Amino acid sequence: MKKIGVIGAGIMGQGVAYQFAKFDYEVCLIDISQEVLDDSKNKIRNISRLDMLVNREKGPINPTATDNIRYSTDLRDLADADFIVENIIENVDAKTKVYQELSEIIQTTAKVVVNTSCITITRIGSLMKHPENVLGIHFMNPVHMRPTVEVIRGVYTSDESIETALKTLESVNMNGIVVNDSPGFVSNRVLMLTVNEAIFALQDRVADAESIDRIHKECFGHTMGPLETADLIGLDTILYSVEVLYHSFNDSKYRPAPLLKQMVDAGKLGRKSGEGFFKY
Amino acid sequence: MNNQDQIKEFIQKKVGEKVSFSNADDIFKLGLVNSLFALELVVFLENSFGIQVENEDLDLNNFRSVDNMNDFVAKKTA
Numbered sequence: 001m002k003k004i005g006v007i008g009a010g011i012m013g014q015g016v017a018y019q020f021a022k023f024d025y026e027v028c029l030i031d032i033s034q035e036v037l038d039d040s041k042n043k044i045r046n047i048s049r050l051d052m053l054v055n056r057e058k059g060p061i062n063p064t065a066t067d068n069i070r071y072s073t074d075l076r077d078l079a080d081a082d083f084i085v086e087n088i089i090e091n092v093d094a095k096t097k098v099y100q101e102l103s104e105i106i107q108t109t110a111k112v113v114v115n116t117s118c119i120t121i122t123r124i125g126s127l128m129k130h131p132e133n134v135l136g137i138h139f140m141n142p143v144h145m146r147p148t149v150e151v152i153r154g155v156y157t158s159d160e161s162i163e164t165a166l167k168t169l170e171s172v173n174m175n176g177i178v179v180n181d182s183p184g185f186v187s188n189r190v191l192m193l194t195v196n197e198a199i200f201a202l203q204d205r206v207a208d209a210e211s212i213d214r215i216h217k218e219c220f221g222h223t224m225g226p227l228e229t230a231d232l233i234g235l236d237t238i239l240y241s242v243e244v245l246y247h248s249f250n251d252s253k254y255r256p257a258p259l260l261k262q263m264v265d266a267g268k269l270g271r272k273s274g275e276g277f278f279k280y
Numbered sequence: 281m282n283n284q285d286q287i288k289e290f291i292q293k294k295v296g297e298k299v300s301f302s303n304a305d306d307i308f309k310l311g312l313v314n315s316l317f318a319l320e321l322v323v324f325l326e327n328s329f330g331i332q333v334e335n336e337d338l339d340l341n342n343f344r345s346v347d348n349m350n351d352f353v354a355k356k357t358a
């Protein structure tokens with residue numbers, strides 16, 4: 001396998017494209033916007049610089065990695081791709097349109113990876129002529145610094161596709177942990193509920209924000225507390241994810257904390273807006 | 281303001297007014313900032329001092345402390 005297609009040149013697409021390029025795969029990076037593509041070229045250069053800074057001791061650096069990436073706005077350039085990772089916006093309608101087009105273009109043997117936080121893999125698979133070749137990988141941000149990822153097996157995903165995905169990940173120094181398809185998989189289901197519950201604890205005045213986070217860091221040894229984590233991810237994204245879980249399971253345990261909703265309404269979205277549970 | 285003060289001020293802004301550290305302190309080892317901040321430092325040095333940080337300069341040791349960065353800038357502008 002040699003050719004990797006990456007769709008969506010946002011935060012995740014940039015990281016995925018770089019990771020494969022670093023290990024000398026030929027990468028074609030697709031976005032609908034030429035402007036985004038031009039911008040992503042710079043961003044990927046910075047990812048590569050950060051990688052050299054941080055990971056120099058851990059292994060060989062590939063200074064020409066970024067030369068392995070081709071940029072395009074035409075999905076048809078993926079006709080000869082062997083392994084495709086889709087990272088467009090988290091929107092079912094937008095993803096549906098891309099997969100319907102993709103299904104007509106790609107080789108019958110190409111593996112197709114959905115990089116999503118919440119959308120079910122089985123639903124995406126059902127849009128494709130070969131649902132057995134469709135699987136999910138929940139990459140973490142930043143991709144090149146978070147080598148372990150969830151690999152999601154949809155109802156139709158074949159064992160061979162899972163094998164290929166695990167081997168391909170291994171070839172770029174990453175490890176997959178295989179889980180079954182379910183809303184939020186393991187990571188988001190547990191993390192979002194934890195964050196939401198921490199917000200309830202704050203709302204109920206059990207403790208202030210700093211104490212809640214300190215308990216996680218100092219008692220449990222976590223590197224970050226749940227509220228700091230929420231600020232980093234963005235409270236709007238947290239609210240959206242909790243709501244997806246709530247609607248998917250129809251289970252009241254996933255109801256979003258009123259304080260979370262209020263903060264999103266007030267525009268306190270975390271780091272990106274300068275204030276969330278903490279000030280930046 | 282000399283280079284050293286300018287670098288210190290940039291880091292101080294990142295870590296907050298209340299945190300104190302010396303010019304010799306390893307800001308990564310002390311946990312004041314995480315490694316993602318290293319790239320912000322690189323871009324800051326390039327923009328503030330008109331230097332070009334090359335691939336071979338991308339070594340965390342150049343950016344661990346105010347002193348190290350100051351030496352690095354001096355070397356690049358020499």
Ligand SMILES: NC(=O)c1ccc[n+]([C@@H]2O[C@H](COP(=O)([O-])OP(=O)(O)OC[C@H]3O[C@@H](n4cnc5c(N)ncnc54)[C@H](O)[C@@H]3O)[C@@H](O)[C@H]2O)c1
Pocket residue numbers: 007008009010011012013030031032033036087088089090091094098115116117118138139140141
């Ligand atoms: N950011 C994270 O931490 C994270 C983590 C895990 C998974 N994800 C998932 O990865 C996906 C991408 O997230 P992101 O944060 O990179 O988003 P982003 O908004 O940064 O990037 C999305 C990109 O997709 C492009 N795009 C939109 N429609 C397109 C189309 N039809 N064809 C081609 N490109 C199109 C946009 O122009 C944009 O550049 C989402 O499904 C998200 O849930 C994100």
